[in-house]
Amino acid sequence: MTSDIHxxxxxLSFNRGDRMIYDGLNVSFPRGKVTAIMGPSxxxxxxxxxxxxxxxxxxxGEGEVLVDGKDVGLMARNDLLALxxxxxxxxxxxxxxxxxLNVFENVAFPLxxxxxxxxxxxxDLVLMKLEAVGLxxxxxxxxxxxxxxxxxxxxxxxxxxMDPELIMYDEPFTGLDPISMGMIVRLIRGLNKALGxxxxxxxxxxxxxxxxxxxxxILSGGKVIGFGSPEELxxxxxxxxxxxLTGDPDGPVPFHYPxxxxxxxxxxxxx
Amino acid sequence: MxxxxxxxxxxxxxxxxxxxxxxxxxLNSLLWGGPGSAGxxxxxxxxxxxxxxxxxxxxxxxxxxxxxxxxxxxxILVKFGSVSALGTMVSLTLLRxxxxxxxxxxxxxxxxxxxxxxxxxxKATEQLxxxxxxxxxxxxxxxxxxxxxxxxxVPLLALLFSTVGIWGGAFVSVDxxxxxxxxxxxxxxxxxxxxxDVIQGLIKASVFGLVxxxxxxxxxYDSVPTSEGIGKATTxxxxxxxxxxLGLDFVLTAVMLGSI
Ligand SMILES: Nc1ncnc2c1ncn2[C@@H]1O[C@H](COP(=O)(O)OP(=O)(O)OP(=O)(O)O)[C@@H](O)[C@H]1O
Ligand SMILES: [Mg+2]
Numbered sequence: 001m002t003s004d005i006h007x008x009x010x011x012l013s014f015n016r017g018d019r020m021i022y023d024g025l026n027v028s029f030p031r032g033k034v035t036a037i038m039g040p041s042x043x044x045x046x047x048x049x050x051x052x053x054x055x056x057x058x059x060x061g062e063g064e065v066l067v068d069g070k071d072v073g074l075m076a077r078n079d080l081l082a083l084x085x086x087x088x089x090x091x092x093x094x095x096x097x098x099x100x101l102n103v104f105e106n107v108a109f110p111l112x113x114x115x116x117x118x119x120x121x122x123x124d125l126v127l128m129k130l131e132a133v134g135l136x137x138x139x140x141x142x143x144x145x146x147x148x149x150x151x152x153x154x155x156x157x158x159x160x161x162m163d164p165e166l167i168m169y170d171e172p173f174t175g176l177d178p179i180s181m182g183m184i185v186r187l188i189r190g191l192n193k194a195l196g197x198x199x200x201x202x203x204x205x206x207x208x209x210x211x212x213x214x215x216x217x218i219l220s221g222g223k224v225i226g227f228g229s230p231e232e233l234x235x236x237x238x239x240x241x242x243x244x245l246t247g248d249p250d251g252p253v254p255f256h257y258p259x260x261x262x263x264x265x266x267x268x269x270x271x
Numbered sequence: 272m273x274x275x276x277x278x279x280x281x282x283x284x285x286x287x288x289x290x291x292x293x294x295x296x297x298l299n300s301l302l303w304g305g306p307g308s309a310g311x312x313x314x315x316x317x318x319x320x321x322x323x324x325x326x327x328x329x330x331x332x333x334x335x336x337x338x339x340x341x342x343x344x345x346x347i348l349v350k351f352g353s354v355s356a357l358g359t360m361v362s363l364t365l366l367r368x369x370x371x372x373x374x375x376x377x378x379x380x381x382x383x384x385x386x387x388x389x390x391x392x393x394k395a396t397e398q399l400x401x402x403x404x405x406x407x408x409x410x411x412x413x414x415x416x417x418x419x420x421x422x423x424x425v426p427l428l429a430l431l432f433s434t435v436g437i438w439g440g441a442f443v444s445v446d447x448x449x450x451x452x453x454x455x456x457x458x459x460x461x462x463x464x465x466x467x468d469v470i471q472g473l474i475k476a477s478v479f480g481l482v483x484x485x486x487x488x489x490x491x492y493d494s495v496p497t498s499e500g501i502g503k504a505t506t507x508x509x510x511x512x513x514x515x516x517l518g519l520d521f522v523l524t525a526v527m528l529g530s531i
Contacts, residue, residue: 053403053404055400055403081406082406083406084403084405084406085406085407089404089405090401092397092401093397094396094397095396095397095401096396096397096398096402098398099392099393099396109407110406110407114405114407155401158401159404159405162405
């Protein structure tokens with residue numbers, strides 16, 4: 001059960017519409033570590049998290065996604081729900097706060113649904129989670145009244161409410177001011193240290209990711225082009241990896257979505 | 272030519288798949304969960320938002336429809352010298368047909384479209400995904416209470432529609448046209464049969480409630496999660512559920528009257 005690998009993706013191929021996202025992806029995420037998943041926009045980082053969470057499934061024979069050694073792609077619906085309830089947390093790119101519930105009730109939601117704890121205990125747990133993200137004072141506000149950064153922090157508090165073993169953050173830093181960003185960085189690190197959480201972090205912030213991640217996993221063109229500690233990759237990574245970490249637009253990774261010739265396009269000689 | 276045939280084929284399979292998904296949604300949410308599976312407070316909340324909030328439109332529409340019925344009926348019946356049957360005509364028309372059908376149509380426009388938009392928006396803002404990732408089944412949590420709220424609300428709304436309509440009819444025939452009020456109410460009392468007329472109307476209304484809410488939640492749940500997609504789904508809800516109500520009404524009437 002407690003092998004060093006928490007999430008193991010084996011030989012995974014996945015298409016969205018006609019577009020191939022992954023073609024034989026192999027990657028293993030170690031238990032109890034923070035792994036930052038990076039890569040150009042549209043490479044399928046969110047898709048990967050959804051595959052791990054079982055919200056997307058690969059076709060039969062198109063590879064396996066093992067969480068704790070079990071293939072989430074083959075799980076029955078109820079087993080999958082139980083796995084997510086007990087073991088997984090996920091922070092979505094757009095947060096997914098319930099707009100009809102206030103901040104307190106949003107964080108209390110998973111506790112109310114999944115546990116039979118008495119009200120005062122739920123209250124304490126929720127206030128602890130809200131305190132951790134610095135929003136205890138905002139407990140009575142509605143999501144519509146919150147700023148983008150506050151929404152993200154509430155969503156973070158909600159995703160750790162059930163104390164998961166594996167937590168996935170999809171771009172937790174976007175839209176945060178430096179102070180909140182520093183706080184979230186410390187929080188992610190702290191959760192990982194204190195509880196031994198396995199954390200998968202999708203982010204575009206090279207500096208932040210290097211600061212908190214034990215490992216970087218760099219995706220491009222449906223493949224892992226670099227996996228290792230930040231120092232390793234900075235020193236020994238190939239050109240693509242280095243280009244990504246320094247943010248250079250010229251290099252082996254194309255900045256442009258595949259398109260036909262620019263000049264011809266402008267002149268209207270092709271469709 | 273081949274392309275066109277292929278397009279028709281694609282449209283056909285897409286429609287059948289969509290019906291299949293809608294059926295699955297209904298089975299999963301109704302069979303798995305009784306009315307209180309997400310907690311009774313949730314059910315009450317939904318009954319409030321789909322049912323109670325439709326009260327005003329039902330009352331106003333019911334009153335006008337009853338008034339028009341009485342007016343038209345009076346002008347027809349007076350030719351045969353049988354205006355004393357006016358109360359019977361108004362009440363039977365409302366209880367058997369117009370109450371259930373009009374309430375369902377108004378419900379589709381007022382509450383059905385709102386349900387579709389609400390669920391579509393929850394999907395677009397990843398609230399449903401977030402729920403799934405917390406190990407909560409959105410079918411049980413979101414769809415089941417809304418379906419039950421529709422099934423419970425529409426018959427009550429239909430009954431209210433008929434009641435107010437009968438009063439509207441009384442207002443026109445007794446107060447405006449001077450019909451003897453004993454004739455209006457007395458003949459109604461003698462001819463309306465509770466089990467045949469009231470209960471059959473309620474059965475119809477329950478079926479309509481189920482169908483309209485089912486279409487509404489399915490359209491929201493299956494919508495393309497963009498503002499355009501949600502807009503389209505909302506329109507679809509009103510169009511499809513209105514047609515479904517009218518079509519089903521014929522079928523149910525035929526079965527209940529047993530004359531075909
Ligand atoms: N629902 C969908 N249907 C079809 N294609 C999709 C869908 N969602 C995403 N895609 C495509 O899948 C690819 C990967 O999307 P994904 O959201 O995983 O990218 P990402 O790496 O998370 O990008 P970003 O950093 O911008 O969030 C994109 O090219 C996108 O066009
Ligand atoms: Mg993404």
